[in-house]
Amino acid sequence: MILNLTEVSDEPLHSQISRQVRAKILAGELEDGDPLPSIRKLSKDVRVSVITVQRAYEDLDREGLIQARRGKGFFVSSMSEARRENLARQRFREALEPVVIEGRAEGLSDPQMSEIFRSVLQDPSSGDAR
Numbered sequence: 001m002i003l004n005l006t007e008v009s010d011e012p013l014h015s016q017i018s019r020q021v022r023a024k025i026l027a028g029e030l031e032d033g034d035p036l037p038s039i040r041k042l043s044k045d046v047r048v049s050v051i052t053v054q055r056a057y058e059d060l061d062r063e064g065l066i067q068a069r070r071g072k073g074f075f076v077s078s079m080s081e082a083r084r085e086n087l088a089r090q091r092f093r094e095a096l097e098p099v100v101i102e103g104r105a106e107g108l109s110d111p112q113m114s115e116i117f118r119s120v121l122q123d124p125s126s127g128d129a130r
Contacts, residue, residue, distance in 0.1 A: 017056035
């Protein structure tokens with residue numbers, strides 16, 4: 001499993017791991033029942049402590065995205081497509097809320113923010129918000 005971790009981010013390493021594994025699960029890259037690397041293997045692969053990976057796996061387990069099987073390791077939990085979509089929508093909404101609050105604080109109206117959002121959807125790399 002390829003993860004991109006950075007130590008220069010404000011986001012803790014265990015959160016980066018859980019966020020990236022969560023994204024792979026919600027996007028369907030990791031499917032129901034797929035095994036995850038052992039805590040030791042993943043910690044070695046991404047060069048972080050065992051405790052860091054353990055925290056990430058605990059977060060994902062609490063969310064019901066993965067499950068531990070005693071003596072066998074960690075596996076992607078079985079979930080319906082509706083639950084997968086609901087979780088993705090919930091996470092996206094949580095990410096957008098602070099952006100909307102910041103936009104309003106900077107004086108942007110809802111229609112202006114909607115226009116910017118539509119332009120980002122059309123061309124995410126343009127950076128042209130006018």
